[in-house]
Amino acid sequence: MSNAIMTETKKKKTNKAERRSNIFYAALMAFPVIQFLIFYVGVNFKSFGYAFMVQEKISDTEIVWHATLNNFADWFSNSTKLRDLLATTKMSLVYYGASLCVSIPLAMLFSYYIFKKCLGAKLFRIFLFIPSIVPAAAFVLTYKIVFNDVVPEVFSSVSGLRYDENQLTHILFYNLYVSFGTSVLMYANKMFDISPEIIEAGELDGATGIKEFWYIVLPLTFSTLSVFLITGVATIFTNQYNLFLFQGAPEYQSLGYYMYVLAGATVGHEQEIPNVAALGMILTAVAIPLTYLVKYCLEKFGPSEE
Amino acid sequence: MAMSKSTKAKFSPLTVTLFVLLTAYVLFMLVLFFWVILTASKAYYGDYIYHPTVGKNIVGWPLKFMLFENIKEINTGFADATLLSMAFNTILYSGGCSLFKVVVTCIVAYLCARYSNWFSRLVYTVVVVTMIIPIVGSQAAEIQMAKELLLYDQIWGMWLMRANFLGMYFLVFYSVFKSMPVGYYEAAKIDGANDWKIMCNIALPLVKYTFLSIFLIIFIEYWNDYLIPNLYLPHYKTLSLALYQQSRGQELKITRLQYVPYVMATVLLVTIPVIVLFCIFSERLMGNLSVGGLKG
Numbered sequence: 001m002s003n004a005i006m007t008e009t010k011k012k013k014t015n016k017a018e019r020r021s022n023i024f025y026a027a028l029m030a031f032p033v034i035q036f037l038i039f040y041v042g043v044n045f046k047s048f049g050y051a052f053m054v055q056e057k058i059s060d061t062e063i064v065w066h067a068t069l070n071n072f073a074d075w076f077s078n079s080t081k082l083r084d085l086l087a088t089t090k091m092s093l094v095y096y097g098a099s100l101c102v103s104i105p106l107a108m109l110f111s112y113y114i115f116k117k118c119l120g121a122k123l124f125r126i127f128l129f130i131p132s133i134v135p136a137a138a139f140v141l142t143y144k145i146v147f148n149d150v151v152p153e154v155f156s157s158v159s160g161l162r163y164d165e166n167q168l169t170h171i172l173f174y175n176l177y178v179s180f181g182t183s184v185l186m187y188a189n190k191m192f193d194i195s196p197e198i199i200e201a202g203e204l205d206g207a208t209g210i211k212e213f214w215y216i217v218l219p220l221t222f223s224t225l226s227v228f229l230i231t232g233v234a235t236i237f238t239n240q241y242n243l244f245l246f247q248g249a250p251e252y253q254s255l256g257y258y259m260y261v262l263a264g265a266t267v268g269h270e271q272e273i274p275n276v277a278a279l280g281m282i283l284t285a286v287a288i289p290l291t292y293l294v295k296y297c298l299e300k301f302g303p304s305e306e
Numbered sequence: 307m308a309m310s311k312s313t314k315a316k317f318s319p320l321t322v323t324l325f326v327l328l329t330a331y332v333l334f335m336l337v338l339f340f341w342v343i344l345t346a347s348k349a350y351y352g353d354y355i356y357h358p359t360v361g362k363n364i365v366g367w368p369l370k371f372m373l374f375e376n377i378k379e380i381n382t383g384f385a386d387a388t389l390l391s392m393a394f395n396t397i398l399y400s401g402g403c404s405l406f407k408v409v410v411t412c413i414v415a416y417l418c419a420r421y422s423n424w425f426s427r428l429v430y431t432v433v434v435v436t437m438i439i440p441i442v443g444s445q446a447a448e449i450q451m452a453k454e455l456l457l458y459d460q461i462w463g464m465w466l467m468r469a470n471f472l473g474m475y476f477l478v479f480y481s482v483f484k485s486m487p488v489g490y491y492e493a494a495k496i497d498g499a500n501d502w503k504i505m506c507n508i509a510l511p512l513v514k515y516t517f518l519s520i521f522l523i524i525f526i527e528y529w530n531d532y533l534i535p536n537l538y539l540p541h542y543k544t545l546s547l548a549l550y551q552q553s554r555g556q557e558l559k560i561t562r563l564q565y566v567p568y569v570m571a572t573v574l575l576v577t578i579p580v581i582v583l584f585c586i587f588s589e590r591l592m593g594n595l596s597v598g599g600l601k602g
Contacts, residue, residue: 024501025421029429032414032471038455039448039467040436047447106327113324118317124328127335129592133580135530137546138573141553142342145566150341153364177331185592209318234440244533245550255442263445264537273446280443287440295438 050277055270071278084258085279092255096236098172103179104228108221110180111187112213115194125188132181140245143174167248175241183228190224191217219303226298233291237283255283341365342577346570347373354567376571383560383568384552387543389575396544398461399535400528406469408521414471415479416509420491433476449537459541464534475520482513519590526580526591545576 054068075081110128114121131139147163147170155161163170194217202208202216218225236255243257253261262276348354348368357363381389418426448467449458457463486509494504510517532546543557549572551557555564562568584591 021421021501025417025423028413028417029425032410032469035410035466035469036432036471039451039470040472043444043448043451044441046451047444050447109320109324110328113321113328116321118321119325120328124332125592126588127332128328130335130584133526133530133584133591135532135546135549135576135580137530137532137549138577141549141569142338142573145569146338146341149364149566153362177334209320213320231437234442237440237442240533247554259443259445260533260537263443263449266446267449267537270450273450276443276446280441280446283442284440287442291438291440 047277047280050274051281053274055274057271071274072282074275075279075282084253087251088253088255088258091252092236092239094168095172095175095239095241095254096232098176099179099232099235100229103176104183104225104232106176107180107183108187108218108225109213111184111191111221112217114184114188115191115217125184128180128184130181131178136178136242137245139178140174140242143170144246167246168252171241171243171246171248171252174246186224186228187221190221194220222303226295226302229298230291230295233294234287236290237287259283342570342573344368345567346376346574347371348567349375350562350565350567354565372567373571373574376568377575379560380552380563380568380572380575383558383563384543384548385557385559387548392543392545392548395461395539395542396529396546399464399539399542399544400525400531402461402465403468403528404521404524406465407524408475408517410469411471411473411476411520412479412510412513412517413505415476416483416505419480419483419486420505420509429471430480433472436472437474445537452538459539461539461542464538467538475524478520479513479516482516483509486512515590518587522583522587522591526583529580545572549573549576 051071052067052069053065054070056064056066058064075085110124114125144163147161151161160166198216198220199212202212207215238256238259239254240256240260241254243252243254244260246252259276259280262272262279266272266276344367345354345364348363349370349372352358353363353369353372355362355364357366357369363369377389384392387395414429418429452458452463452467455463457467490508490512491504494508499507530546532544532550535542535544535547536550543551548557549569552563552572553569555561558564
């Protein structure tokens with residue numbers, strides 16, 4: 001009898017403690033969840049809704065919204081919009097291609113250099129990180145002025161070095177130059193997790209330099225690399241490549257910058273939002289399967305850590 | 307990170323090539339930085355251009371050290387703000403946004419790691435899915451939403467809008483909390499500590515360095531941000547945005563501030579605080595943040 005009472009009391013205590021835990025959990029989760037529901041779910045639903053609506057002004061004070069699919073069709077039937085969309089898509093692919101083919105391999109190699117603790121590795125690690133902390137506004141403006149004013153002054157016999165003469169090359173070079181900070185840090189940290197025994201075994205088998213990098217280090221760092229490759233797909237659609245600061249020619253606009261300019265133009269002009277929202281949906285419809293395709297390919301064909 | 311024989315430096319054609327590339331990288335940055343300091347210290351007329359003896363003095367030493375005079379002019383040269391008010395706005399914006407973001411991310415990661423229930427699993431999945439699925443072009447709707455909720459053009463509004471738990475840093479906090487021995491919590495529970503005390507006195511102190519690292523990284527991101535203030539905070543000029551506007555000759559009371567030495571002086575003013583932060587906390591900022599892979 002007394003055992004039963006004790007068990008019952010214990011159960012009550014546990015239930016009370018569990019209830020307290022649940023209240024604590026719910027109280028702390030409440031704000032983040034509400035924030036997420038408003039500013040992620042709500043905003044995206046709102047954007048989704050705008051994409052299917054058009055504003056009609058009945059009078060100076062009365063405005064009505066109608067459902068329509070024209071916002072999507074407009075991006076393909078309006079020749080100016082289509083031309084802009086194709087041009088910005090092409091440029092985004094150029095920027096992404098440069099990042100994929102030059103920036104990521106170089107970042108991996110620089111990380112390998114740091115991992116091998118070669119001459120000046122610590123110093124290089126710091127300098128590679130600095131562009132991630134220096135304000136882009138400061139860096140881009142300095143870069144532009146140096147290439148427009150200083151370089152022609154110092155190398156007066158060499159032509160074509162000015163930023164204004166060769167904008168695309170400079171935009172590509174600058175974005176490559178500042179791209180190493182976080183990625184090198186992450187890759188190098190992952191490389192330091194590789195067991196020294198594996199490296200030593202590779203060295204005994206004659207794997208040094210490029211062979212060591214290719215056959216040992218790269219596969220063992222691949223999980224981190226794949227994170228950058230998968231999330232990198234989104235940059236095709238979102239990265240602005242500092243074009244706002246470069247103020248380059250319109251033909252060098254990326255999709256991310258184009259979307260930013262369009263979004264800016266909607267401030268105070270609500271009737272413009274459906275147009276931008278529809279483009280956002282079109283791009284999202286391309287970005288999601290593309291991201292999953294890259295993820296699938298990396299999982300299926302990428303090297304295994306085993 | 308202990309150096310073993312096998313990972314010690316070995317000079318191969320690959321490492322030599324990388325050394326040359328990296329040295330060029332560092333030299334380029336040093337030259338830029340050195341040039342910024344020299345140029346920020348020059349007068350525009352009579353030194354940077356129209357130098358009395360050399361004509362243009364774009365790369366030479368300053369004729370007279372003018373940095374502080376240049377800064378003084380910048381302080382009063384903007385149409386509707388002083389350097390002090392812009393610095394104040396920048397600190398409010400970057401400090402508030404980063405603090406809200408890190409606190410929310412840290413607490414949600416703790417709850418998900420410590421309390422294994424269906425909701426925690428859902429939150430974790432949401433974070434991973436939103437990292438993988440890129441939703442493009444919702445900024446216009448976000449601005450509209452901010453206006454409707456009266457958060458537009460308010461710094462505290464930006465704090466609320468940025469107080470989310472999404473992104474890579476959730477995974478960093480989550481993995482740190484997950485790696486903590488459960489025995490810590492159980493021992494505290496036996497000693498009579500409630501959930502609040504366990505979180506505040508046991509869990510959070512153990513992640514204080516991770517918290518500081520992430521806070522600093524996000525603080526610097528917001529300090530450098532000019533795109534969001536440009537769209538969302540038209541009446542709160544931040545330093546980065548002011549630098550951009552200065553270089554374009556916008557919003558200036560003294561129009562000559564758009565000339566190179568003045569712009570470089572502002573470049574120094576915007577950059578020095580983050581460089582100082584970096585010098586103090588470089589190991590924290592470049593510490594052991596790593597990401598293993600994306601599941602889901």
